[in-house]
Amino acid sequence: MKKVYCAHPLMAFNLMKPFLFVLVLPFLRGVLQYLTDREVTSVLGIELILFGLITLIGVLRCRAFRLIISGNSVTVQNGLLFTERATIKISQLSSVQSNQNPLDAICRAVTYSINTEAGRKNQTDFTFKLWVKDSREISTLLYGDGQPKEFKFSVLKVAVLAATTSSAFTGLIIGVPIINKMGNLLGMALDRMLLDEINNASNQFSLYFPPIINVVTIIFLLGYSVSFIYSFLKYINFRLFLGKKKLEVRSGFFTRTRTSFSKDAVNDVRIEQTALMLLIKRYAMKVSIGGYGDSKSESEVIVPSGRHGEIKRGFAMYFPFLEPDGRLIHAARSRITKNRFLFWPALWLIVLLIISPVLVYLFTDFGRVILFVTLIALALIFCYAYICLVEYKFGKIRLGDTVFAHSKKMMRTCELYCPKENVGEIKITRIFKDFKYNTCRVKITVRSESADSIRVRMLNYADVKSEIYKCYRIHE
């Protein structure tokens, strides 16, 4: 059966975008003419002709677009004079994603993306606009029909995810350009006004620390708030649809996103816990899909937040084929091993305790600022030490048909499940005391576009080596 789909007329505007720069040329000509002759002629006429031509090209290219689904392949055909025709086997698709912004919603359109492991990094392979009904039909044709089971997640869970994964830096990166653009648009110095307000607010508190600390703290809190709101709106209305072979994630408020992918396209599954989640004993489940989207990572959240038992039950239900097997290898339960895990936090603590008094002695005027920074650094070091202890207690690997590893990644803990065929590299490193205690650190890197990796420390070298050889049937 062969099905042919055309593009939504809104796509013509997207196809016009690359040519819009041409409209600048008559304007430049007009400016030059005014500078030399003190008069401007026929700029509007040329602009109109060029705009008409660009519109015509956009409309014709939009009309030439075809998406053909026949048998086990998808064909994407576009271009008017310079035609492109890509044929992809359905089994080679990583995921399909549909985004709908408010304008799309009014016009009954969606921005549809097809992702594979090929193509440019961090870029979707094919993006186009389709009618909503067509996009739904295509998703059904690609991943089969059937009644997928729907899982809803409460607003509270989404809020927990947003609160525990937001950061002040992300907020500043998102917020600052918005403030600048709004200021330019309104013709007001919004940034200056905001800074004055922050200054006023910081003067209301009279603490031991100098006013600059208040200003910085307020800026960080504002940044965090912006990041929280952004994440919250991104994940609100979070719903998971579980089919026989496919998973579909829907989320978003202003821009609604649907991501569908086959369970086979999943490179690895991660159960993560950030430092803030550690305090409230909550976890999030994410999957990594090859060639997924134009985001920097390939991750897609499957469960926004939940207790460990809840997440494990979900994992067993969604990915039963990824239940780990093989022998469990973990660090020896001894005081020496525990101390080795705490080596780096202890070293950082000693360095901090030496440097801080020296800095106070050298820069007497900045004593209170240095004390504040030292307190923040101390809090971070204790947090790091706690995560190292969690790593000592729970760090482990299993090497079977599914490779399982539990360890920490920077300031978060992570459980990684990955089919052994999807492992790109296993790296064993031994340094200094590893030779004395016959231990090693194992780094597992998943074969993917933005490769996920995890490192488990202080494992018995002989055990690890024999398990890897057994798992991958290597004979010396």
Add this chain to the structure above:
Amino acid sequence: MTEKKLPVRTLLLWQIRVTVLFVLLGAVCLYFCSVYKWFWVLVTVITAVFLFVILWYLPRFIRNYRIKLIGEAVIIENGVFIKTTHIMPYSRMIYTKFFTTPIAKAMGLTSISLKAARSSIIMPEILVSDAVVLLKLLSKGGEE
């Protein structure tokens, strides 16, 4: 094993493309020749390069280009001064892409690009009928 060579029409297509480029470049250079006399040197060099490419390099490049479909992979050998061999296992191939320009379409030619994760191979134009056969062979893993 299946082996394919590029058709003579591909050579003609590339000769047309190079000629168009030469005419454009030559026209610009000739325009400036009336102002700067040393542009005649540039015109001479460009003409020499054009003749070399058209009469010697392109025929050899097209003649040396080989597409081989063996049991596990597609192998592409090309090059005149520097010989290159691309090997892409069928299992690693994600999708294929045809690209046609107006002149190529008029001559019944199309170019193929084979896409794999983090890499791709772009073949010069071959006959559309051959491209379809090649696509079928690739989807079957190289067996006729």
